[in-house]
Amino acid sequence: MNRLTRRAFCRIAGAGLGALSTTPGLWADSSKITAREIMARMSRNVGVKPFWPTADTIKIGDPDETVTGVTTTFMSTLDLLQRSQKAGNNFVISHEPTFWSSSDVVADLRDDPLYKLKVDFCETNRMVVMRYHDTWHARRPDGIFAGFNRWAGWQEYLYHEPGMERGIFYKLPPTTAGEIARHLTAKLNQRSVRLVGDPQTPVSRVGFAGHYISECMTIAPKVDLVIAGESREWECAEYMRDAVALGEKKAFIQLAHEGMEEAGMDECANWLRGFVPEVPVQFIASGDPFWIPT
Amino acid sequence: MTVLDLLDQMQTHLGVPWQSQRAGGFSDGVLAGDPYAQVTGILTCFTPTVEILRHAISSGHNTVICRESPFYSRGEKQPVAYRSGAMPAKELLESDPVYQAKLALINTNSLIIVRFVDNWDARKTDGQLEGLAKAIKWDQYHLAVKGDKHFYRPGNNFFSIPPTPLGSLSRGMMESLNARTIRVMGDEHSVVRKAAILHGLILVPDLQAAFAETGVDLVIAGEPVEWEGAEYVQDMIAAKMAKGAIFLGSEVSEEPGSGEMATWLKTFVQLPVQWLPSGSPFTTIPQETK
Numbered sequence: 012m013n014r015l016t017r018r019a020f021c022r023i024a025g026a027g028l029g030a031l032s033t034t035p036g037l038w039a040d041s042s043k044i045t046a047r048e049i050m051a052r053m054s055r056n057v058g059v060k061p062f063w064p065t066a067d068t069i070k071i072g073d074p075d076e077t078v079t080g081v082t083t084t085f086m087s088t089l090d091l092l093q094r095s096q097k098a099g100n101n102f103v104i105s106h107e108p109t110f111w112s113s114s115d116v117v118a119d120l121r122d123d124p125l126y127k128l129k130v131d132f133c134e135t136n137r138m139v140v141m142r143y144h145d146t147w148h149a150r151r152p153d154g155i156f157a158g159f160n161r162w163a164g165w166q167e168y169l170y171h172e173p174g175m176e177r178g179i180f181y182k183l184p185p186t187t188a189g190e191i192a193r194h195l196t197a198k199l200n201q202r203s204v205r206l207v208g209d210p211q212t213p214v215s216r217v218g219f220a221g222h223y224i225s226e227c228m229t230i231a232p233k234v235d236l237v238i239a240g241e242s243r244e245w246e247c248a249e250y251m252r253d254a255v256a257l258g259e260k261k262a263f264i265q266l267a268h269e270g271m272e273e274a275g276m277d278e279c280a281n282w283l284r285g286f287v288p289e290v291p292v293q294f295i296a297s298g299d300p301f302w303i304p305t
Numbered sequence: 306m307t308v309l310d311l312l313d314q315m316q317t318h319l320g321v322p323w324q325s326q327r328a329g330g331f332s333d334g335v336l337a338g339d340p341y342a343q344v345t346g347i348l349t350c351f352t353p354t355v356e357i358l359r360h361a362i363s364s365g366h367n368t369v370i371c372r373e374s375p376f377y378s379r380g381e382k383q384p385v386a387y388r389s390g391a392m393p394a395k396e397l398l399e400s401d402p403v404y405q406a407k408l409a410l411i412n413t414n415s416l417i418i419v420r421f422v423d424n425w426d427a428r429k430t431d432g433q434l435e436g437l438a439k440a441i442k443w444d445q446y447h448l449a450v451k452g453d454k455h456f457y458r459p460g461n462n463f464f465s466i467p468p469t470p471l472g473s474l475s476r477g478m479m480e481s482l483n484a485r486t487i488r489v490m491g492d493e494h495s496v497v498r499k500a501a502i503l504h505g506l507i508l509v510p511d512l513q514a515a516f517a518e519t520g521v522d523l524v525i526a527g528e529p530v531e532w533e534g535a536e537y538v539q540d541m542i543a544a545k546m547a548k549g550a551i552f553l554g555s556e557v558s559e560e561p562g563s564g565e566m567a568t569w570l571k572t573f574v575q576l577p578v579q580w581l582p583s584g585s586p587f588t589t590i591p592q593e594t595k
Contacts, residue, residue: 086532086536088536088539088540088543089539089540089543089544090539090540090542090543093543107532107536108532108533108536111509111532111533111534111536111537111540112386112509112532112533113386113387113532113533114386123513124546125537125540125541125544125546128544128546129540129544189590189591192590193590196590203488204590205486205587205588205590206587206588206589206590207586207587207588208588210588210590210591222387222390223389223390223391224377224378224390224393225390225391225393225394225397226390228377228393228397228398228401228403228404229397231403232401232402241530241531242390243388243389243390243506243528243555244527244528244554244555244556244586245352245373245374245377245378245379245555246377246378246389246390247377248586248587249352249354249373249377249586250377250403251586252354252355252586253354253355253403253407254402254403256354256355256356257355257402257403257406257407259402259403265587267531268531268532269531300490300531300535300536300538300539301488301489301490301535301552302488302489302490302493303486303487303488303489303589304472304475304476304479304487304489304493305589
């Protein structure tokens with residue numbers, strides 16, 4: 012599907028298909044459902060007004076393909092696509108890109124043997140891969156952090172920091188930075204959690220810095236522990252190292268991007284099951300891409 | 306010798322024309338301090354941490370030459386594709402307690418911070434590559450024409466190593482580099498034979514170029530963008546087109562290059578020059594204590 016039709020398709024999906032799908036006679040075989048119909052139902056149920064531009068489009072495959080099963084995941088890696096296919100799910104809803112860039116632009120990849128192999132796999136197995144990023148984050152509550160809170164068991168510790176409406180803060184029973192690192196390693200199935208500061212640092216207040224230094228600088232003065240998903244190593248980690256060197260009793264945990272966000276796609280699967288009864292909906296973790304030798 | 310004299314000397318000895326203009330972000334040159342100050346001594350490092358600055362003060366080296374800035378960004382207003390963060394807004398930065406304390410440390414002690422990246426990397430010898438290759442003792446495995454004057458020229462970064470399982474190779478590298486938290490992709494039992502050494506942040510085109518070389522089954526680098534290069538390597542492994550990648554961390558992968566830089570500076574600077582590694586910001590997570 013070229014870029015223009017994909018774009019046109021998305022506009023239709025956002026605006027009109029919801030109405031179409033309720034038209035009697037159009038969906039004669041009630042056991043069959045297409046990717047297009049699932050996308051339309053997602054659009055109707057998410058409570059977010061459709062917007063453009065968005066990354067949330069089909070990256071490969073035919074939207075009118077009959078769906079055999081749905082996989083939700085953090086990232087549609089080749090390994091994940093293979094496992095989804097084995098599980099019998101040909102529709103993959105992925106939070107992150109398929110073709111290695113936030114825009115999934117493939118123009119420069121035509122001669123790349125890996126690109127050809129990944130496309131071939133999808134086409135041979137009639138896979139449809141859709142990204143679900145911007146809209147799921149825009150949902151209230153943010154679908155990604157709803158999943159994180161549940162997996163981490165931190166829902167009850169959420170609090171609002173005055174003047175920081177968009178921030179995510181927790182007030183935990185007194186613990187240490189090292190304990191939290193171990194807790195998140197276990198609860199989020201991680202292999203690559205990294206720490207800045209003393210593991211014995213007492214921690215009660217925790218805040219999320221997302222990925223960038225400005226977020227880290229904004230929340231660090233309010234908390235004992237900052238958590239970031241992927242962040243460039245010269246940003247949050249160096250800032251927190253200096254904060255500690257200057258005498259602040261703080262610590263920093265850097266998760267893989269996957270570690271911070273994978274749980275949110277388990278949340279997405281739970282949500283989809285509420286309005287996609289025709290086919291199995293399964294969360295399959297793409298998994299922490301890294302491991303740390305010891 | 307003033308800081309400007311030093312920069313002048315560096316330009317003279319660079320071997321390629323000085324190019325200081327970047328499309329976005331900081332250029333090479335003085336990031337903090339007085340360019341007319343007399344240089345008392347030079348420290349080279351990856352990034353000027355508070356610890357590095359304290360050492361500079363106590364040891365009487367007032368000039369720090371580094372790759373990253375003192376204030377946690379590369380100065381970009383709109384980084385491409387959100388790979389890194391934008392420079393914090395002026396109000397946010399100037400009201401930040403860490404920024405204030407670090408700036409006071411620099412100003413009170415009349416330190417000078419010099420960025421030297423783009424021009425260092427533009428030389429005919431890739432100092433970062435050379436430093437890292439030597440630090441992991443891979444000089445002997447370098448696939449290049451022996452006797453080539455610019456043995457470690459940019460792109461001349463392939464190494465044929467004795468077949469080694471990825472796990473033991475990684476552990477050996479942690480020891481050589483005194484690094485505690487390197488991140489690895491791939492099966493630890495996979496045997497690797499030929500590697501490309503990259504350093505710092507790597508992008509998909511860097512990986513495509515590395516894996517395009519016949520037989521390369523491993524890439525060594527600093528850090529990947531996880532929705533770009535990391536996924537690319539994951540897919541290369543799943544496709545059985547590669548065995549793995551070792552991500553040393555940006556600091557760990559770049560730091561030996563700062564050692565090369567000190568060696569180079571000593572060939573024309575008649576003042577104390579010392580390489581002082583910043584060290585990785587990360588620590589390991591201790592196991593549960595009973």
